[in-house]
Amino acid sequence: VDRAEKIEEIVAVGARVVAAGGYEALSFSRIADELGLARGAVYWYFPSKDELFAASAARAIDAALSHPPRLRTYVARIVWAVEQLSTLRAVHTTLQDRARHSGRMAALLEGIQGELRRRLSAELQSHVATDRLDAVTGVVFVFIQGLLAMPLTRRDRERHLRFLLAELADS
Amino acid sequence: VDRAEKIEEIVAVGARVVAAGGYEALSFSRIADELGLARGAVYWYFPSKDELFAASAARAIDAALSHPPRLRTYVARIVWAVEQLSTLRAVHTTLQDRARHSGRMAALLEGIQGELRRRLSAELQSHVATDRLDAVTGVVFVFIQGLLAMPLTRRDRERHLRFLLAELADS
């Protein structure tokens, strides 16, 4: 059995579990059961629950943002990404909650957020004056974190987001 | 021993523990030890950890927002409130995380957020056109939730907040 392959299997299960039930649905027992292993065996690949969760969460987020459809407007593209991420609200809130305790979690969160922020900035670039780009990106980014933290309807998320973008950027 | 008084003692300890270390620092053992009780005794007053946490969190948030200083501008008043709440970031993220599982937690969160939203709307009223007030309040509120979810410096929080308010409201 190849080690990388086994890790892959674990992360695949972990990503599914975490997307469905968040941090507390994830347990070494659960993973071990689904893979037909003893609980202790999973520790051979992941030394702690935080490491296991971080890898699973990263995979789940990656999967949610892969295969973006071709959309004509930058607003539609941002709305799409936010909707995708909002299906992982449980993962997001836990990531933010646990980042205070776990350096690994904090690092993962920073990586994810850095990437999202870069993408957002690239989308906004053509619609915001250069000297305002950083400030607008920063504010919209924080706003999106808020959207992802709150239990809103799809409709409300989109309404708020469109309003803010209309106020801060050109059509 | 008066029941209300005992609950008061428990909540006072709980609020302190929760403000310092969040949800996971809070335990029935911890409370019981600090009050010289057996672990099981605390269940006589709070039937679950979520109820205990909800009451403690509500108290901590209340305490953070009491005694506001007199500030001249509405921006300064909002900045102050956000700074106060940001000291309870751990409480906030946990509240949002656990609201998915616990009806009690969801209700508390809704109550707190409703109150904050009303206050925010009242502050914005004189600086935003009436037909825009709801939309602006909504967006700023979500934005503030984002500020409270992220590990930012005091300086960044204030900078982002002032920029957004300058864009959406009159001086």
Next chain:
DNA sequence: ACCTGAACACCGTTCAAGT
């Protein structure tokens, strides 16, 4: 190197027994 199964620690929750 990888896995098992038992063990330990901690904690939320319950409960029989006391006052």
Next chain:
DNA sequence: ACCTGAACACCGTTCAAGT
């Protein structure tokens, strides 16, 4: 009505023992 102390269940983590 309030409290104690033991018990149970679950889970993260460790580890001696196996292959």
